[in-house]
Amino acid sequence: MTETGGGVEERSGENLSVQVEGIDTAAIMKEIETRVEERRRQGVYKDLDLLDLEEQRGEAEVSLDPLHELIFLNQLARQYADVTSHYPIGSQRSFLGPFIMLFKKIIRRFMTPYMDALFAKQREFNAQCLSSMDTFLEMIKRERESSYHGGLDRYTAWVEMGFTENNAGLLREACKKFQPEKRIINLYSGTGDFLAVAAGEKLDCLGVEEDPRLVKIGQEKNLRILQARPLDYLESQPLDSLESVFMQDLGERGDSRELLWTITALADRLEKGGEVKVLNHHPRSVLGVEEAFGDPTLMRLIHPETMESLFRHAGFREVESTLIGKYSQAEKKAWKKKLGEGASIDGGEPAELLFAPRRYLLEARR
Amino acid sequence: MSGDTIAFVPCRYGTEVVGGAETLTRLLVEELDARGWPVEILTTCALDPYSWTNHFPEGVETIHGITVRRFPTESRKYTRKVFKTEQRILAGKRVSPAKQDFWIRNVVTSNALREYLTWHKEDYRAFVFAPYLFGTTYQGVHTVPDRAFIIPCLHEEPYAHLQVFKELMRAAKGLMFNSVPEMELARRLYGDDLPGRVVGMGFSPYVANGDRFRYKYSIEGDFVLYCGRREIAKNTPMLLRYFCNFLENTGREVSLVLTGAGRIEIPFSFRNRVIDVGFVDERDLRDAYSAATLICHPSTKESFSIMILEAWLAGLPCLIHRDCAVTRHHVEASGGGLWFYDYPTFHEAMEFMLDHPEVRREMGERGRDYVLGSYSWDEVVKNFAAVLEDPLTLGTGGVA
Numbered sequence: 090m091t092e093t094g095g096g097v098e099e100r101s102g103e104n105l106s107v108q109v110e111g112i113d114t115a116a117i118m119k120e121i122e123t124r125v126e127e128r129r130r131q132g133v134y135k136d137l138d139l140l141d142l143e144e145q146r147g148e149a150e151v152s153l154d155p156l157h158e159l160i161f162l163n164q165l166a167r168q169y170a171d172v173t174s175h176y177p178i179g180s181q182r183s184f185l186g187p188f189i190m191l192f193k194k195i196i197r198r199f200m201t202p203y204m205d206a207l208f209a210k211q212r213e214f215n216a217q218c219l220s221s222m223d224t225f226l227e228m229i230k231r232e233r234e235s236s237y238h239g240g241l242d243r244y245t246a247w248v249e250m251g252f253t254e255n256n257a258g259l260l261r262e263a264c265k266k267f268q269p270e271k272r273i274i275n276l277y278s279g280t281g282d283f284l285a286v287a288a289g290e291k292l293d294c295l296g297v298e299e300d301p302r303l304v305k306i307g308q309e310k311n312l313r314i315l316q317a318r319p320l321d322y323l324e325s326q327p328l329d330s331l332e333s334v335f336m337q338d339l340g341e342r343g344d345s346r347e348l349l350w351t352i353t354a355l356a357d358r359l360e361k362g363g364e365v366k367v368l369n370h371h372p373r374s375v376l377g378v379e380e381a382f383g384d385p386t387l388m389r390l391i392h393p394e395t396m397e398s399l400f401r402h403a404g405f406r407e408v409e410s411t412l413i414g415k416y417s418q419a420e421k422k423a424w425k426k427k428l429g430e431g432a433s434i435d436g437g438e439p440a441e442l443l444f445a446p447r448r449y450l451l452e453a454r455r
Numbered sequence: 456m457s458g459d460t461i462a463f464v465p466c467r468y469g470t471e472v473v474g475g476a477e478t479l480t481r482l483l484v485e486e487l488d489a490r491g492w493p494v495e496i497l498t499t500c501a502l503d504p505y506s507w508t509n510h511f512p513e514g515v516e517t518i519h520g521i522t523v524r525r526f527p528t529e530s531r532k533y534t535r536k537v538f539k540t541e542q543r544i545l546a547g548k549r550v551s552p553a554k555q556d557f558w559i560r561n562v563v564t565s566n567a568l569r570e571y572l573t574w575h576k577e578d579y580r581a582f583v584f585a586p587y588l589f590g591t592t593y594q595g596v597h598t599v600p601d602r603a604f605i606i607p608c609l610h611e612e613p614y615a616h617l618q619v620f621k622e623l624m625r626a627a628k629g630l631m632f633n634s635v636p637e638m639e640l641a642r643r644l645y646g647d648d649l650p651g652r653v654v655g656m657g658f659s660p661y662v663a664n665g666d667r668f669r670y671k672y673s674i675e676g677d678f679v680l681y682c683g684r685r686e687i688a689k690n691t692p693m694l695l696r697y698f699c700n701f702l703e704n705t706g707r708e709v710s711l712v713l714t715g716a717g718r719i720e721i722p723f724s725f726r727n728r729v730i731d732v733g734f735v736d737e738r739d740l741r742d743a744y745s746a747a748t749l750i751c752h753p754s755t756k757e758s759f760s761i762m763i764l765e766a767w768l769a770g771l772p773c774l775i776h777r778d779c780a781v782t783r784h785h786v787e788a789s790g791g792g793l794w795f796y797d798y799p800t801f802h803e804a805m806e807f808m809l810d811h812p813e814v815r816r817e818m819g820e821r822g823r824d825y826v827l828g829s830y831s832w833d834e835v836v837k838n839f840a841a842v843l844e845d846p847l848t849l850g851t852g853g854v855a
Contacts, residue, residue: 112814112818113790114786114787114790114792117793117814118793121803121804121807124803125803128799134700134799135700135704137700138696139695139696142696142703143722143724151725151726152727153726157727160731160732161726161731164719164721164731168718168720230672233671233672233673237666237670237671
């Protein structure tokens with residue numbers, strides 16, 4: 090260990106290390122310079138020109154985010170968009186070179202009016218293409234900005250902030266409604282709560298979840314989860330191929346249009362007689378609603394009658410919803426205590442609304 | 456407009472204009488306006504700092520509540536003679552004062568603006584020109600010398616040594632410098648008795664969301680941020696070369712994210728690690744500061760370097776070029792970063808920064824303390840007022 094400035098420095102293996110307390114940038118720079126002198130002799134620092142570097146790397150395969158690909162292509166197109174006949178004219182030959190250049194320049198002078206007429210159209214076309222690409226790029230950026238959840242995505246809310254609902258009992262109840270021999274697809278499976286319960290009930294179930302962080306959590310619990318956007322997954326399946334589908338909180342998060350698209354896609358992809366079960370929050374349960382909105386990622390509740398109507402409209406034959414998740418006596422007691430002794434909630438319509446079952450289970454058959 | 460109005464005369468003006476002097480002028484004007492000072496902008500219709508063609512419509516408009524009068528530029532006569540003179544200047548060769556005068560008159564001028572200054576000089580208390588290098592400043596200062604102040608944004612470059620600029624600086628009533636090294640350079644070049652002091656620019660803490668930037672632009676993992684114009688004078692091609700070599704030599708998974716204007720040719724095989732998000736608005740830029748691992752500013756020609764100071768406010772450490780007196784001054788005074796001067800030092804400094812998140816955090820905090828302690832708007836406005844009142848007072852104005 091060596092003392093450097095205000096901090097204590099040590100060499101650990103290959104890397105420089107330093108203590109944070111009282112760091113001295115001048116001392117760090119001195120150490121860096123010493124290290125540079127040592128390693129320069131070892132030929133560690135190859136500083137190639139970009140063209141040479143490209144040549145050395147060859148056709149390196151790189152995977153690119155689609156947005157970055159578009160940005161890159163846009164810039165590349167911009168470099169070549171301004172087509173002109175005025176490219177530099179040169180010649181490699183020493184003696185004949187000036188004559189060749191003169192000849193080329195004369196030829197170009199004669200050709201320029203014809204080339205410019207052609208190039209003007211090409212330039213116009215290129216400018217239109219660039220303008221369209223700029224518009225696409227801007228639209229994508231705007232779309233991404235508006236779809237940013239401000240940090241309150243499901244992973245952050247459920248895993249990092251702990252806003253999770255414990256509804257294992259309800260999921261068990263839903264599991265019992267499935268025929269054991271059928272293969273179940275659990276769309277929007279999240280961390281795999283339903284999959285875990287289904288595995289306990291010996292059901293064959295595959296989860297589909299978009300957020301890779303939630304998928305990872307589920308996979309660590311040895312659950313079968315596929316990372317894909319549920320709607321994309323549905324659309325990639327052959328028509329009339331799915332046996333059973335389970336979804337929780339359908340349409341309660343994200344873009345409301347996705348609800349309609351999902352139901353329509355389900356109507357096409359389910360086999361004849363195939364069934365869908367949806368476990369959603371019940372908007373007529375006042376306390377259920379309060380519990381539901383304890384999860385900050387929840388945006389809306391869908392009334393069971395609305396949901397039934399959407400499924401029927403999509404072509405499902407048998408559509409029915411039942412209320413599940415009744416409040417136990419202990420829960421009612423706890424709520425009464427929380428709401429205050431003075432609250433008159435012991436009977437009649439207010440109590441019915443207050444303690445109505447917190448969820449509904451919609452069952453639809455194709 | 457009243458006789459108390461202070462007119463700022465930048466060569467370009469607008470929220471979409473990328474450039475240190477222009478941004479500094481805009482923020483200073485907006486701050487003065489917010490404090491009740493009568494201010495106005497007299498500028499050209501240009502947006503592009505290379506062609507100087509008229510982009511904005513001529514006339515009066517309001518930007519963020521401030522009156523902006525735009526005047527058309529003359530089409531730039533970039534003849535062979537101008538080019539040759541410029542080449543001689545850049546090569547450090549002797550250029551006669553007449554030729555210098557000829558050259559500067561061909562670097563963006565506006566006769567309409569000059570005429571406006573001639574006819575309306577009594578309507579304004581002072582004219583503040585920025586930066587020193589352009590024909591609009593040259594014409595303007597010589598038109599209204601008794602009311603002319605310059606925010607020179609001076610740095611060490613061949614143009615700064617020209618006799619025409621010495622005369623320009625000495626013709627102005629007062630100079631408003633951005634930093635102590637800039638003022639020292641000016642006094643070394645143009646004389647110790649140059650009137651003026653350090654005014655600079657103020658900074659206020661801001662709230663930013665790095666996650667939002669990462670989400671919007673699909674950026675994952677560590678990334679080095681570069682903000683500003685991409686041009687040889689700013690050493691952007693050098694940064695790109697160093698960075699690509701760094702990736703090749705170390706195999707590290709770190710990206711370079713570029714924001715700002717100007718063209719840059721990204722090597723095909725590095726396109727997954729060098730991401731050019733182009734011009735971004737102020738919110739995205741602040742989010743980028745908050746999301747980045749460190750900011751790299753390789754330019755050696757800076758008079759202030761707003762982006763480093765803004766990045767420090769987000770707690771972002773910086774990596775700068777040793778040969779830039781101003782950024783080096785900031786880094787040495789604050790302890791908010793490291794510097795490099797060739798590829799090996801860039802390589803080692805990068806590795807050190809990437810390997811030490813706790814040191815990065817400490818450097819970022821030091822930078823933040825430095826900015827908040829030295830560049831408050833109260834101090835800047837006080838110094839600005841002092842130069843207007845008594846430009847002959849020499850001093851740093853209490854700025855670091």
